[in-house]
Amino acid sequence: MTIFDFEKPINELESAIQELRQLSAEKGLDRSREIAELETQRERLLKQIFAHLRPWDKVLLARHPKRPYTMDYIRLMCEQFVELHGDRLGFDDPAIVGGLAKLGGYKLVVVGQQKGRDLKERQKRNFAMAKPEGYRKAMRLFQLAEKFRLPVLTLVDTPAADPGVESESRGISEAIARSMLTMFQLTVPTVAVVIGEGGSGGAIALAVANRVLMLEHAIYSVIPPEGCAAIIWRDASRAPEAADALQLTADDALRLGLIDMVISEPLGAAHRDPQTTALSLRSAILQQFHELSALTPEQLYQHRHERFRRMGTFLSTP
Amino acid sequence: MQRRVASGSSEQWVQCQKCKKILFKPDFERALRVCIHCGHHHRLRARERIAITLDPDTFVEQDAELRSDDPLRFPDYPDKLMRAQQTTGEFEAVITGTGKLGGSEVVIGVMDFAFMGGSMGSVVGEKIMRCFLRGADEYLPVILFCASGGARMQEGMLSLMQMAKTTAGVEKLQRAGLPYLAVFTDPTMAGVLASFASLADVIIAEPGALVGFAGQRVAAQASSGKPPTNFQTAEFQTEHGMVDLIVPRAQIRPTLLYLLEMFGGAG
Ligand SMILES: [Zn+2]
Numbered sequence: 001m002t003i004f005d006f007e008k009p010i011n012e013l014e015s016a017i018q019e020l021r022q023l024s025a026e027k028g029l030d031r032s033r034e035i036a037e038l039e040t041q042r043e044r045l046l047k048q049i050f051a052h053l054r055p056w057d058k059v060l061l062a063r064h065p066k067r068p069y070t071m072d073y074i075r076l077m078c079e080q081f082v083e084l085h086g087d088r089l090g091f092d093d094p095a096i097v098g099g100l101a102k103l104g105g106y107k108l109v110v111v112g113q114q115k116g117r118d119l120k121e122r123q124k125r126n127f128a129m130a131k132p133e134g135y136r137k138a139m140r141l142f143q144l145a146e147k148f149r150l151p152v153l154t155l156v157d158t159p160a161a162d163p164g165v166e167s168e169s170r171g172i173s174e175a176i177a178r179s180m181l182t183m184f185q186l187t188v189p190t191v192a193v194v195i196g197e198g199g200s201g202g203a204i205a206l207a208v209a210n211r212v213l214m215l216e217h218a219i220y221s222v223i224p225p226e227g228c229a230a231i232i233w234r235d236a237s238r239a240p241e242a243a244d245a246l247q248l249t250a251d252d253a254l255r256l257g258l259i260d261m262v263i264s265e266p267l268g269a270a271h272r273d274p275q276t277t278a279l280s281l282r283s284a285i286l287q288q289f290h291e292l293s294a295l296t297p298e299q300l301y302q303h304r305h306e307r308f309r310r311m312g313t314f315l316s317t318p
Numbered sequence: 319m320q321r322r323v324a325s326g327s328s329e330q331w332v333q334c335q336k337c338k339k340i341l342f343k344p345d346f347e348r349a350l351r352v353c354i355h356c357g358h359h360h361r362l363r364a365r366e367r368i369a370i371t372l373d374p375d376t377f378v379e380q381d382a383e384l385r386s387d388d389p390l391r392f393p394d395y396p397d398k399l400m401r402a403q404q405t406t407g408e409f410e411a412v413i414t415g416t417g418k419l420g421g422s423e424v425v426i427g428v429m430d431f432a433f434m435g436g437s438m439g440s441v442v443g444e445k446i447m448r449c450f451l452r453g454a455d456e457y458l459p460v461i462l463f464c465a466s467g468g469a470r471m472q473e474g475m476l477s478l479m480q481m482a483k484t485t486a487g488v489e490k491l492q493r494a495g496l497p498y499l500a501v502f503t504d505p506t507m508a509g510v511l512a513s514f515a516s517l518a519d520v521i522i523a524e525p526g527a528l529v530g531f532a533g534q535r536v537a538a539q540a541s542s543g544k545p546p547t548n549f550q551t552a553e554f555q556t557e558h559g560m561v562d563l564i565v566p567r568a569q570i571r572p573t574l575l576y577l578l579e580m581f582g583g584a585g
Contacts, residue, residue: 129540161512161531162540163531163532163533163536163537163540164537164540164541165537165538165540165541165543165545165546165549166541167531168530168531168532168537168549168550168554168558169558170558171516171558171559171560172512172531173508173511173512173515173516173530173531173560174512174516174517174560176481176512176513177481177485177511177512177513177514177515177516177517178516178517180481180482180485180513181485181488181489181517184482184485184486184489185489200469200478200509201469201478201481201508201509201512201513201531204478204479204481204482205512207482208482208485220475220478221474221475221478222469222471222473222474222475222477222478222509223469223471228471231471232393232394245390245392245393245474246390246471246474246475247390247474247475248474248475252474252475253475256389256475256476258475258476258479304486305486305489305490308479308482308483308486309447309483309486311440311443311476311479311480311482311483312439312440312441312443312444312476312479312480312483313387313389313440313473313476314384314385314386314387314440314441314444315384315385315386315387316383316384316385317383317384317385318383
């Protein structure tokens with residue numbers, strides 16, 4: 001199990017607490033005062049560490065192997081979910097999951113990239129790097145949503161789209177472009193949430209929505225920091241510096257006007273308390289759909305276009 | 319662009335970048351910088367492309383006043399921009415405007431690889447977006463020549479958003495029922511290929527142009543088999559159904575004219 005440097009002291013305390021608990025259970029000794037003290041320490045340490053996270057720490061958190069993934073949130077948030085499969089063109093990409101969900105009174109189409117928890121599942125899911133067929137499955141589901149007037153929720157969590165020869169042969173670029181185009185055509189309310197890694201084109205392919213949100217420790221980037229460092233300094237190990245330069249955190253995205261809301265994660269990040277994270281995510285999503293329900297189909301279409309029309313920062317010389 | 323040959327009146331001779339044969343410069347220019355020996359299409363600058371594509375003296379540049387900012391205070395970005403401006407004589411990586419093609423008005427945009435690898439930041443995205451909006455508003459077809467390594471890293475997420483923004487432009491033009499023709503020139507890659515470029519009604523590519531999603535090394539690493547020798551060329555993309563037709567440089571203007579005539583946008 002990967003433990004990141006900034007998490008080490010927390011994990012050490014947690015193992016100490018665990019040991020004491022076991023000791024008291026096995027030997028019948030009352031160590032509750034010591035345990036309580038260690039827990040206070042742990043809390044204080046977590047607060048201290050998480051108050052000073054650097055962008056690179058957020059990159060690591062967004063990629064944390066214990067971080068909840070799309071299907072975890074669907075299970076924790078939705079009353080019901082039926083997964084639908086296939087792009088109807090010959091493939092079903094396990095890197096993208098989608099289906100019909102019930103969420104707090106809403107009937108939704110949900111689509112998102114899915115990472116794998118163990119080695120076998122990671123390989124099956126291709127590390128959530130979707131192939132053209134993944135985006136084509138997504139498009140099919142978006143069109144289903146449009147036909148039956150179901151709002152769309154997308155959960156974004158991918159390092160990148162699959163860059164391999166197979167994906168190139170089947171038109172990965174076209175699939176990404178057309179997925180965005182399809183999302184622009186919708187007249188139902190759409191909400192996208194970057195829950196982990198928002199990796200470049202593969203991420204934005206599912207994130208053309210009326211509202212775009214990010215979890216507190218998610219990232220959204222045009223290029224992985226390692227790749228950026230390799231280009232600027234010819235040294236991928238300078239990725240932490242590149243992470244600073246790229247401004248890829250949720251707070252950066254909010255400040256740059258690219259997202260609508262940052263959803264707070266529990267102290268110590270989503271993987272320390274998936275339930276609470278899912279509850280916050282759920283209420284943020286419901287709030288968005290509630291607000292969007294005031295708009296007509298035509299307004300939803302226009303609103304989405306105007307949202308992205310504004311994006312970009314430039315000067316105009318007289 | 320061409321290496322000079324150190325002999326006699328060297329100004330008169332250039333070397334083909336691919337087959338390395340020596341070419342007589344006036345012939346080379348007359349052939350629109352296509353090698354007469356191997357057919358290699360050497361890169362053109364944006365204004366050279368406009369000159370060989372539109373009817374003479376009909377180009378009116380638009381949105382030339384837009385300049386890149388440095389919203390992220392990204393290391394060395396202002397220097398890079400200034401250097402690109404000095405070496406290319408352009409202010410950004412795409413030149414856009416209107417002009418006539420066979421007597422009919424069109425909106426045209428030409429990317430310039432010489433300017434920071436034709437990368438798409440906020441200005442490039444905005445200028446391309448305005449091409450589509452101008453097309454829709456003024457009821458004109460849109461022609462875009464692509465030449466880009468992808469999104470401009472130095473503007474971070476803002477560059478990424480240009481993929482969506484330009485796609486919104488295509489959607490508006492499509493809805494207005496107007497033709498959009500794209501020409502992939504060397505190279506057409508990554509964030510540009512994965513957004514507006516791939517969404518044209520008809521896609522033309524120049525022979526031998528590099529056209530692909532990821533860098534060649536990344537693609538090879540992510541694959542089990544070895545990439546084919548023509549991987550990520552215009553020819554490869556045509557074989558796989560992603561490009562309509564490969565057209566030699568001299569035939570591009572007549573091909574565009576034919577397409578516009580077919581779509582009722584010209585003639
Ligand atoms: Zn040659």
